[in-house]
Amino acid sequence: MNVDLRILRYDPERDKAPHWETYAVAADPMDRVLDLLIKVKAENDGSLSFRRSCGHGICGSDAMLINSRNRLACRIRVDQLGKKISVAPLPGLPVVKDLIVEMSGFFGKYRSVKPYLINDQPEPERERLQTQKDRARYDDTTKCILCAACTSACPSFWARPEYVGPAAIVQAHRFIFDSRDEGAAERLEILADENGVWRCRTIFNCVDACPRGINITRAILEVSSAIVGRRG
Amino acid sequence: MDYPFDAIVVGAGGAGLWAALELAREGVNTAVLTKLYPTRSHTGTAQGGVCAALGNLEEDHWEWHMFDTVKGGDYLVDQDAAEVLAREAIETVIELEHMGLPFNRTPDGKIDQRRFGGHTSNYGEAPVRRACFAADRTGHMILQTLYQQCIKHGVKFFDEFGVVDLLFEGGEPDAGGRAAGVVAQRLADGQLHTFRAKAVLLATGGFGRMFRITSNAHSLTGDGVALCYRHGIPLQDMEFFQFHPTGIVGIGILLSEAARGEGGTLLNDLGERFMERYAPKLMELAPRDMVSRAMYQEIRAGRGIGGKDYLYLDVRHLGRKVIEEKLPDITDFARIYQGVEPLTEPIPVQPTAHYAMGGIPTNVSAEVTRDEKSTVVPGLFAAGECACVSVHGANRLGTNSLVDLLVFGRRAGRQMARYAGGVERPRPIPDAVEAVRAELEAIRTRPSSGESAAAIRTDLQDVMMDKVGVYRDGKMLTAALARVRELEARHDRISITDCGSVFNTELIEARELGYLLDIAHATVSGALARTESRGAHSREDYPERDDKKWLKHTLAYRGTDGPTLRYKDVSITRFEPKPRTY
Numbered sequence: 110m111n112v113d114l115r116i117l118r119y120d121p122e123r124d125k126a127p128h129w130e131t132y133a134v135a136a137d138p139m140d141r142v143l144d145l146l147i148k149v150k151a152e153n154d155g156s157l158s159f160r161r162s163c164g165h166g167i168c169g170s171d172a173m174l175i176n177s178r179n180r181l182a183c184r185i186r187v188d189q190l191g192k193k194i195s196v197a198p199l200p201g202l203p204v205v206k207d208l209i210v211e212m213s214g215f216f217g218k219y220r221s222v223k224p225y226l227i228n229d230q231p232e233p234e235r236e237r238l239q240t241q242k243d244r245a246r247y248d249d250t251t252k253c254i255l256c257a258a259c260t261s262a263c264p265s266f267w268a269r270p271e272y273v274g275p276a277a278i279v280q281a282h283r284f285i286f287d288s289r290d291e292g293a294a295e296r297l298e299i300l301a302d303e304n305g306v307w308r309c310r311t312i313f314n315c316v317d318a319c320p321r322g323i324n325i326t327r328a329i330l331e332v333s334s335a336i337v338g339r340r341g
Numbered sequence: 342m343d344y345p346f347d348a349i350v351v352g353a354g355g356a357g358l359w360a361a362l363e364l365a366r367e368g369v370n371t372a373v374l375t376k377l378y379p380t381r382s383h384t385g386t387a388q389g390g391v392c393a394a395l396g397n398l399e400e401d402h403w404e405w406h407m408f409d410t411v412k413g414g415d416y417l418v419d420q421d422a423a424e425v426l427a428r429e430a431i432e433t434v435i436e437l438e439h440m441g442l443p444f445n446r447t448p449d450g451k452i453d454q455r456r457f458g459g460h461t462s463n464y465g466e467a468p469v470r471r472a473c474f475a476a477d478r479t480g481h482m483i484l485q486t487l488y489q490q491c492i493k494h495g496v497k498f499f500d501e502f503g504v505v506d507l508l509f510e511g512g513e514p515d516a517g518g519r520a521a522g523v524v525a526q527r528l529a530d531g532q533l534h535t536f537r538a539k540a541v542l543l544a545t546g547g548f549g550r551m552f553r554i555t556s557n558a559h560s561l562t563g564d565g566v567a568l569c570y571r572h573g574i575p576l577q578d579m580e581f582f583q584f585h586p587t588g589i590v591g592i593g594i595l596l597s598e599a600a601r602g603e604g605g606t607l608l609n610d611l612g613e614r615f616m617e618r619y620a621p622k623l624m625e626l627a628p629r630d631m632v633s634r635a636m637y638q639e640i641r642a643g644r645g646i647g648g649k650d651y652l653y654l655d656v657r658h659l660g661r662k663v664i665e666e667k668l669p670d671i672t673d674f675a676r677i678y679q680g681v682e683p684l685t686e687p688i689p690v691q692p693t694a695h696y697a698m699g700g701i702p703t704n705v706s707a708e709v710t711r712d713e714k715s716t717v718v719p720g721l722f723a724a725g726e727c728a729c730v731s732v733h734g735a736n737r738l739g740t741n742s743l744v745d746l747l748v749f750g751r752r753a754g755r756q757m758a759r760y761a762g763g764v765e766r767p768r769p770i771p772d773a774v775e776a777v778r779a780e781l782e783a784i785r786t787r788p789s790s791g792e793s794a795a796a797i798r799t800d801l802q803d804v805m806m807d808k809v810g811v812y813r814d815g816k817m818l819t820a821a822l823a824r825v826r827e828l829e830a831r832h833d834r835i836s837i838t839d840c841g842s843v844f845n846t847e848l849i850e851a852r853e854l855g856y857l858l859d860i861a862h863a864t865v866s867g868a869l870a871r872t873e874s875r876g877a878h879s880r881e882d883y884p885e886r887d888d889k890k891w892l893k894h895t896l897a898y899r900g901t902d903g904p905t906l907r908y909k910d911v912s913i914t915r916f917e918p919k920p921r922t923y
């Protein structure tokens with residue numbers, strides 16, 4: 110089948126502003142959008158730039174706005190999108206070139222929630238024990254691949270770029286609810302800040318965007334309740 | 342810019358991150374350079390598990406793990422290294438748990454373990470539960486956990502900096518020079534920078550992208566391996582490249598061996614569990630080289646599904662609970678990329694190019710060595726998939742790569758810290774970036790009528806897949822060699838359309854293709870010379886293993902007219918080579 114692939118192009122060394130280009134691409138219905146981008150780069154315009162690595166939804170490189178929703182280009186198929194496909198960089202983040210956005214702010218927020226196990230007890234000789242139930246408690250949020258699809262789909266983040274954003278809260282959740290961790294108080298304090306969890310308006314865009322199927326809104330609510338519980 | 346450091350780690354996968362963590366703990370001034378954001382590294386895609394003889398569910402011993410590794414590698418494994426691997430696997434996995442890795446748990450709260458191909462109890466008796474896992478995203482959790490610890494310890498990262506050259510002081514390595522740093526290109530603006538350091542670690546991962554059907558990321562182009570080769574360091578055992586039995590048909594995305602570890606079966610067109618005929622004891626859990634060959638034979642005999650070039654992986658009988666709790670990601674891959682429902686349908690699979698057993702030669706301290714006497718290149722280290730220490734010999738066992746990253750990444754960090762404590766920092770090297778700048782400019786400024794990188798890459802991937810795959814013979818390899826030379830000549834005439842400096846991904850891809858060509862050349866030459874069949878290297882014209890002539894490692898040196906081959910002894914400490922049956 111033939112697909113009309115519209116791409117929002119921008120080269121900071123040549124263009125004053127982003128502009129749309131359309132490419133007619135021969136595609137198989139099972140092709141992913143990433144396959145089409147690679148094809149355009151090989152056959153139409155070698156300067157088309159985008160990030161990609163694993164090619165199967167695990168590395169988080171290629172989140173972008175595809176037919177108006179944040180998706181990983183390597184995980185969404187042509188037959189799910191139809192014959193007209195539009196691709197633009199993730200919203201709400203500065204565009205560097207074509208589909209590449211500036212990610213340092215996003216990773217800075219990730220770092221701000223202390224995304225590492227905090228436990229100062231002496232380590233036992235063997236593994237620490239954890240029940241299957243305790244392990245299941247934070248399973249969902251361990252799946253996050255830091256693709257930024259959620260944060261950049263969030264109207265609260267667009268309105269206030271200082272908002273720490275869903276991805277960072279997901280990462281904090283992963284530790285706050287890990288029975289081995291002792292840093293919950295520090296993290297909850299950070300997230301109780303004016304740019305923390307209270308910015309969430311439960312719009313659910315993040316849940317729709319997450320390629321890992323994480324129930325982000327639930328994670329945010331659990332973190333909010335933990336903050337309230339502590340104050341209670 | 343010139344950045345002075347004491348240690349540089351190139352690559353932020355499992356191997357690089359653990360090394361960086363050790364260096365940070367030792368207080369060594371370290372920079373990690375990575376062409377991808379660390380969490381994008383391919384370690385994150387590893388699914389099935391990481392092996393360690395913890396014995397949490399049944400009796401197990403590191404000696405058994407060592408034996409399985411040696412036998413799995415068809416006796417080309419250096420046994421001193423395999424011993425280090427099997428012993429230290431246990432403490433590194435425990436340490437990962439202490440760092441917070443969310444392993445699945447047994448009913449009594451210990452790290453859960455599952456079966457994996459080639460891992461047995463009591464020297465080959467029966468499959469043993471040795472693979473520690475976090476669902477089927479073990480690699481993701483290892484990558485995340487190590488990155489988290491690096492953040493905690495304040496490791497300095499240069500994200501999206503691609504290393505394009507290595508620097509030496511006092512001559513090139515073959516003249517006794519020592520590592521002095523690297524040249525890196527900042528992708529965001531295309532500028533070249535020098536990073537000077539006493540100790541340099543290469544942890545750049547694999548190079549499966551030289552094949553058409555592969556489980557490897559687009560970014561796995563063997564950069565560190567090719568850069569060593571270009572500086573006169575030999576590449577070891579390149580002819581051994583693993584094809585994993587269960588890739589998604591046509592595109593190669595991996596469906597982990599964990600599916601078989603949990604009880605999944607392989608079926609041919611007649612619905613037979615054909616592995617019965619090839620490995621009666623271990624069946625589907627025989628080592629990967631054997632299973633991939635068995636699949637090819639079934640396909641050749643016309644027993645592929647519908648007579649085509651694939652077979653079935655069947656997990657239906659495992660039930661929804663096991664499939665959804667222990668194999669969620671691969672179930673999802675089958676649904677998304679193949680449109681198949683594993684709960685109710687068998688999954689079409691075919692072998693996919695997966696893992697490089699060969700690479701940069703190192704000793705057990707992760708120091709790079711440069712000849713048959715294992716002479717060390719001072720200050721240069723390698724670990725992870727780009728290195729060949731050699732714990733995998735002619736064929737790697739499943740879950741042994743992640744262990745390799747942990748054990749030898751950790752050793753690399755420690756040894757680098759010791760080394761850096763005893764030497765002076767190299768002096769600035771005038772014009773350090775000029776050689777590579779000229780190479781990049783030549784590509785950028787060549788008139789756009791030249792060759793296209795994308796076309797050459799496709800041709801390379803085709804020839805490697807069709808002629809240097811699971812089965813090989815002298816005729817195919819000779820043809821492949823001629824073809825690779827032709828492609829190299831075309832690569833010299835490559836041109837691009839993007840003249841910019843910001844994220845010039847076209848330029849980067851052209852350079853990466855050059856690395857793949859170098860590596861392919863060494864691979865084909867080694868394969869053509871090795872007139873025997875061992876592990877993943879299967880010559881139809883020489884079907885037997887020949888220990889008298891070939892129980893030795895290949896060292897390929899880059900020459901102006903193709904590689905020169907030399908050979909190095911295998912270290913044999915505990916287990917004498919025996920015929921390999923399962």
Ligand SMILES: Cc1cc2nc3c(=O)[nH]c(=O)nc-3n(C[C@H](O)[C@H](O)[C@H](O)COP(=O)(O)OP(=O)(O)OC[C@H]3O[C@@H](n4cnc5c(N)ncnc54)[C@H](O)[C@@H]3O)c2cc1C
Pocket residue numbers: 351352353354355356357374375376377378379382383384385386387388389390391479480502503504505544545546547556557558561564565595597695696724725726727739740741742743744746
């Ligand atoms: C799909 C899949 C599943 C697997 N499952 C398992 C499993 O279950 N168990 C197991 O043991 N093994 C498994 N493996 C193998 C194992 O995952 C890999 O061998 C291992 O992760 C490689 O890690 P690494 O640290 O060497 O490199 P990688 O994780 O590949 O990292 C390479 C790093 O080098 C950087 N880099 C590369 N070139 C440059 C450059 N020029 N400049 C700067 N930086 C550079 C990259 O940015 C990246 O950070 C699997 C492999 C695949 C493909």
Ligand code: SF4
Pocket residue numbers: 252253254255256257258259260275276279318319320321322323325
């Ligand atoms: S929570 Fe989901 S969408 Fe957000 S960064 Fe993580 S994986 Fe991406």
Ligand code: FES
Pocket residue numbers: 160161162163164165166167168169170171172181182183184
């Ligand atoms: S390329 Fe890795 S997530 Fe798409």
